[in-house]
Amino acid sequence: MSIALNMEGPSHSSSLSRSSDSWLHFLMTESPEQDGTPDQQTVIPRVPPEFREMNENMGCYEPKVVSIGPYHHGKKELEKMESLKTKMARQFVKDSSMAAEEMDNKVKDLASHARECYAEESTGQFNDEKFTLMMFLDSYFIHQFLTNKLKNQKLRNEEVTFVARDLLLLENQLPFDVLMSLMRFYQRKGDNIAGEDKSSSRQKLSSESEDQDLMKIFERFFEDILAIPPQRESCWEKISNSFSELPRKLRSITSKSPGSMSMFFDFDHLLDFFYWKFVYGEGERERGRRRYREIKSWNRYYSVNELKNVGISFMPSNTRVFTDVKFKNTLLGGALLIPPLSIEEETKPLLLNLAAFETCGGWYSKKCTSYVCFMRSLIDKPEDVKELRSKGILRTTIGSDDQIAQIFKEITTNLAPNPSAYNAVKSSVESHYRSSVKRWILENKGPFSRAVVKYSFIYGIAVSAIQAYLAEQKRNQV
Structure with missing residues (x-):
């Protein structure tokens, strides 16, 4: 740089030096905080703009009936559920035997932490009292829904379905540690309100047992998500799964001392919990951020019917981790084992929000994104959907085969999968497809x-x- 300045002559050099002092000084001294750059990743981020730009996917990131947190709070179309939140919470406060000051302090402490978990520009409109009230109402509403108490509110079936959909939107989340703390609080106070005759053993209920009770509540909610169909299990599978199904991170709760919830709080929010259980499975979360070795081999994408014509069949696999696709070699052909997936109205928003969550979190593995892109590569025409339906891999009641194929096209628009994803599966498919001996026998x-x-x-x-x-x-x- 100094050589270039000297070539321009003394006067021009001194002019640039003075100018350089100004902008260089700014870049060298301005801190990230002064520059407006966050020093850490937002726990509950906004959906990236590139996801919202697609007209085909408009509405998949906004709640239909209930807002949770500040991002969609106050929208006119969500007013009915806001009134219901206030009505239920008011009754809870009236019936509670807890001192008002104690309740106020507890919720305020949690709300103060929760404010830091959202994009700053979305919380500025709320003073501390209004933000605390929002956290209390939203968390109590979630608790009532997950514990099946909303049935007393005479909601339509469609509204109940939409609530379940809205609770798994990326921008409609509460920080999980805040939600858990308040749900434990509601559980205890709810028991007191009910006037139960508590035995001494009940009074000494440990935090471990409380956490396990709450875990069952979340499990039941996840099992009702239509995108994850129930699996038929043998007697032996039911026994073994009772010990092995829960992720190691969740099972480790029982080994913690009473009152410790650090492992349970390791989730950022409810969508993160769902992602780790049904998308990533029992693998360690940090593996999702690991850089994979570069894949130098190139594999073509083949549709279902192309693969069927060369002896590759399709079978539903018995797993709840719906991204867990495997390839199994047979004598002359092969089989793709794909977990069943129900395609309902709520499936598209769920998959898109999981993909947005991966993008915001910087998860290099991008398991959900890679999964939907892999399925899109298999589904080229309605005939491909028909074949997967006939094998029990796709289950749907919402539309024709052509509509289902279109849904996968829309979901994958602008998505970039991990190039290493399903490499073993794709390599096996490619090897089989190019096998001249097997092809000759099959032909x-x-x-x-x-x-x-x-x-x-x-x-x-x-x-x-x-x-x-x-x-x-x-x-x-x-």
């Missing part, structure tokens, strides 16, 4: 089949004749 399976039938028939006649002749000879000897 000529018609003549082979006819020859086998023909010669089996002749062989059967010959064997029968020989047996009859031997039997006759035996009778003559007698």
Whole structure:
């Protein structure tokens, strides 16, 4: 840089030096905080603009009936549920035997922490009292919904379905540690309100047991999500799964001392909890941020019917982690094992919000994004959907095969999968597809089949004749 300045002459050099002092000084001294750059990632981020730009996916990131947190608070179309929140919470406060000051201090402390978890520009409109009230109303509403108490509020079935949808939107979340603390609080106070005759053992209920009760509440909610169909299990599977199904991180709760919830609080929010259980499975979360080795091999994408024509079949696998796609070799062909997926009205928003969550979190593995892109590569035409439906892999009641194919096209618009995802599966498919021996046998399976039938028939006649002749000879000897 100094050489370039000297070449321009003294006067110009001194002018640039003075100018450089100004902008260089700014860049060298301005801190990230002064520059408006956050020093850490927002726990509950906004959906990236590139996701919202797609007209086909408009409305998939906004709640239909209930807002949770500040991002969509105050929208006119959500007023009915806001009134319901206030009505239920007011009754809870009236019936509670807890001192008002104690309740106020507890919720305020949690709300103060929760404010830091959202994008700053979205919380400025709320003073401390209004933000605390919002956290109290939203968390109590979630508790009432998850514990199936909303049935007393005479909501329509469609509204209940939409609430479940809205609770798994990226921008409609509460910080999980705040939600858990308040849910424990509601559980205890709810028991007191009910006037139960508590035994001494009940009074000494440990935090571990409380956490396990809450875990069951979340489990039941997740099991009702239509995108994850129930699996048929044998007796032995039910017994073994009772010990192994929960992720190790969740099972480790029982090993913590009473009052410790650090492992339970490791989730950022409810969508994060769902993601880790049904998208990432039992793997360690940090593996999602690991950089994978570069994939140098290139594999084509083949549709369902292209693969079917070369002897690759499709089978539903018995797993609740719906991204867990496997390839199994057979004698002459192969099989893709794909977990069943129900396609309902709520499936598209769920998959898109999971993909947005991966993008905001910087998860290099992008398991959900890679999954929907892989499924899109299989589904080129309605006939591909029909084949997957016939095998029990896609289950839907909302539209035609053409509509389902269109949904996958819309979901994957502008999505960038992890190039390493499903590499073993894609390599196995490519290897099988290019196998000249297997392809030749499959292409000529018609003549082979006819020859086998023909010669089996002749062989059967010959064997029968020989047996009859031997039997006759035996009778003559007698």
